[in-house]
Amino acid sequence: MAAARSAGLSADHAAELAGTLSLLSEPTRLRILYALDHVEELCVGDLAVALDVGEDATSYALRLLRAAGLVNKRKDGRVVYYRLSDDFPEPLLEHCLRRLVDLTETKRPQHGRRDRR
Amino acid sequence: MAAARSAGLSADHAAELAGTLSLLSEPTRLRILYALDHVEELCVGDLAVALDVGEDATSYALRLLRAAGLVNKRKDGRVVYYRLSDDFPEPLLEHCLRRLVDLTETKRPQHGRRDRR
DNA sequence: CGGACATCCGTACGTTCATACGGGTATGAC
DNA sequence: GTCATACCCGTATGAACGTACGGATGTCCG
Secondary structure: OHHHHHOOOOHHHHHHHHHHHHOOOOHHHHHHHHHHHHHOOEEHHHHHHHHOOOHHHHHHHHHHHHHOOOEEEEEEOOEEEEEEOOOOOHHHHHHHHHHHHHHHHHHOOOOOOOOOO | OHHHHHOOOOHHHHHHHHHHHHOOOOHHHHHHHHHHHHHOOEEHHHHHHHHOOOHHHHHHHHHHHHHOOOEEEEEEOOEEEEEEOOOOOHHHHHHHHHHHHHHHHHHOOOOOOOOOO
16 A cells, blocks of 8 residues: 555656547547558548548547647648658557557457458 | 558447547546556555545546456455456556556656656 | 444536537639 | 638537545444
8 A cells, every 4th residue: 555655657647648548549539540550641531431430520530639749741732641640659559559459359259350461 | 542441440449449448548547557557456445545536436447447357356354455357458558558657757858757746 | 233434336517528510711623 | 713622620519427425235343
């Protein structure tokens, strides 16, 4: 119990961590990041169609991700392309995104639908 | 864009993943898991004191974690001890919990080590 | 038994958040 | 210039969530 104190994560740290992780805790954002990890660059409209969500929702999700510095945008004419930020946290990408996908897929093998790689 | 479709994470998978990650997206639960990763076993009251949150909030957080199978409880008399589940997802523990803590700490080195409150 | 204690549960309240809608800006085509 | 497209933004609505309060359950002690 005294040990619990020293093992404590400060409330500030926890809040910041939770904020970062909460960006991965929403289906739309998660799918956007997952897609951008595979395709490198996509515009809002294509993402909206691919994920079958409204463009506003897509735009909103991308705005939050961008505000957190997880994605960058590149404007080409009237189209805005997004991609994962160069300094996207590697552990977040590698383990919270890629590994966890495997985790849930192996948990229900009867679905079986695996992507390549 | 056709590539975006095949690179897509299904809505079901994304929802399940988001649900799992959302358990780490809340300061109280995050601090509980972090503490349990260090101390092995703690009861509700001690956790509440150590984290400086109400006992109800602690109990509620533990209930959710337990419903997701992330922690187990052991009742000893009128005290209930919680610990990380034996099959706590390893990538979740190792990278989303331990590595990300390092991440945020190294991200702001000027603050250094502090837990003022 | 009766009282104190640790925890849980149902409920209610306030907040946060994702989405949809309307309007606005900028770019490219005719 | 006018029109259509692609996107962004402010606002509102509805849902989900975390916390506090009162009461209930189960447990130890004298």
